[in-house]
Amino acid sequence: MTITRQAAPAAPVATAKLGGPSDRKWAAIFVSPAVLIMTAFMLVPILLTLWISLHEWSMLTPIGDMTWRGLGNYADLIGDPAFRGSMRNTIVYVLLVVALTVPLAVLLGLLLYFPRVGGKGAVRTALFATYVIPTVAIAMVWGALYAPTYGPFDQILGWFGISGVGWLSSPSTALISLVIFHVWQMVGYYTVLVVAGLTQIPGDLYEVARVDGAGFWRQTVSITLPMLGRTMTFIVLVAVVNAVQVFDPIYILTQGGPAGSTDIVSFSIQRAAFQYGLAGQASAMAFSLFIVMIAVVAAIMAAMRRRR
Amino acid sequence: MTNAWRKMIARSGLRLLLALVLLVPVFPLAWMLLSSVKSPQELMQTPPSWWPEQPSLDAYRTVFEILPFGRAFGNSFLVAGVATLSVVVTSVLAGYAFAKYRFKGRDTLFWVLVGTMFLPPVVMLVPLYWLVSQLGLSDSYLGVMLPWLANGFGIFLMRQFIADVPDELIDAARLDGAGEARIVRTVVAPLVMPAVVTLSIFAFVFYWNNFLWPLSILQTTEKFPVVLMLSQLLSYSTSVQYQNVVMAGAAVASIPTIVLFLLTQRVFVAGIARTGVKG
Missing domain, CATH: 1.10.3720.10 (MetI-like)
Structure with missing residues (x-):
């Protein structure tokens, strides 16, 4: 997802409405800051919460040291x-x-x-x-x-x-x-x-x-x-x-x-x-x-x- | 005549009711301000005085002496300011994409992001602490801001408002040769200024008031935001004679968000209304 400015749409207006390739590119560029932040700090953490909940861990030791407890x-x-x-x-x-x-x-x-x-x-x-x-x-x-x-x-x-x-x-x-x-x-x-x-x-x-x-x-x-x-x-x-x-x-x-x-x-x-x-x-x-x-x-x- | 009388009575009744309703939010705020200017002797007498007999601002001086409150204000303005700016930028960009582009999975992605609004931060507290520590950012300003630099509410609000921007304006700008980034900056953003203001205030108030996360991630007092610094006064709140100091701290900590709200309430309230009922 490299961002190059000169590739900005000289494309006709119609493609903008039909979801052409230029649409997809700009949509990706505009959406990605929010998506990256929210994935890293909201969606991934939810999965991590589940993972950590299956272990015993004090947060004071590295996460590798936590021990499996299953549903304990x-x-x-x-x-x-x-x-x-x-x-x-x-x-x-x-x-x-x-x-x-x-x-x-x-x-x-x-x-x-x-x-x-x-x-x-x-x-x-x-x-x-x-x-x-x-x-x-x-x-x-x-x-x-x-x-x-x-x-x-x-x-x-x-x-x-x-x-x-x-x-x-x-x-x-x-x-x-x-x-x-x-x-x-x-x-x-x-x-x-x-x-x-x-x-x-x-x-x-x-x-x-x-x-x-x-x-x-x-x-x-x-x-x-x-x-x-x-x-x-x-x-x-x-x-x-x-x-x-x-x-x-x-x-x-x-x-x-x-x-x-x-x-x-x-x-x-x-x-x-x-x-x-x-x-x-x-x-x-x-x-x-x-x-x-x-x-x-x-x-x-x-x-x-x-x-x- | 009787009709006019009945109208007048109804009107006075309504006024009385409104006055009583007004008392409910105002009383605790008034109590805070009144207590903050009372002397320790006055606070300890039984029954307690309602109106301060010898008002003094000593408690305000004391609260800045026992705590580095000025520093905390700087911290809060920094964290809330930067995070607010980030939320506005990410939300306008994403809101524009969701409102005006068509791409695969658009609606699903939109609702997943907006759905995070209903995710209580406490549910992610442990992994967030771990992630931010792994990045070497625990006990840092960046660590306080990082998880909250974008949010679902902002994206939702911006999409709602940007959807109302006429496509013709955007198309016209495109025909004039404006790039997409420029269209967002010069066409879309100015048209949704009320929403930008609403979101900025909402975000600023949220970050200013946020307590759970700074409490969990910060150790160094010098980096505490205002509300965390204020909670250091808890030990004082058990003794009645320090009540004026605690109340002075609470009042000072409330000033920025209250002032911000009073200055912008028309736009703010209208913006909130838009989040609730549409679509």
């Missing part, structure tokens, strides 16, 4: 209550995030799209700003908000006579506290996607409904929500992918604790590889996560196609 790492994981716990936490986390995010984003989208009232722009900006801030930075802020007694959340609840919510410090509330933080940070992004979906709905549908005497809620149920189907499926997909790889808030706020209640697979992978020197086992977790992800994404995509 996977068998260990299935028998390991800690890993089963982190899988369970991950599933709960993702489901809660999706269950809260989608309805909230739709409601906020309706609020920011339909009513003719000033100030919507400011709300949208503020909602989206949380998505842009470094998660590490804002997670530290939430650590202060959740702080027992000193924290403002406990103060506010105190006004209503509620006390002793453990937030991040109690095994029963730590995971849900992280879910709330995640939804808070991300919901503005999904709201923007909902608003974009709303702009795609043809206005005359509403015109007809209004003539038939349908009010706002009636229109929402029979026009808006059905027409938003594809947008919502897309949001579910992106929300799942974003929730599965949550790492920063766990590292900053809980380190998987208390009592493993916020131990999520992505956090366990990094810890196993870089703190415990168990690269083989970390890779087995990573590849399991990858397989589950593919299954979930494929299922959502299939649902999306059926809607079309």
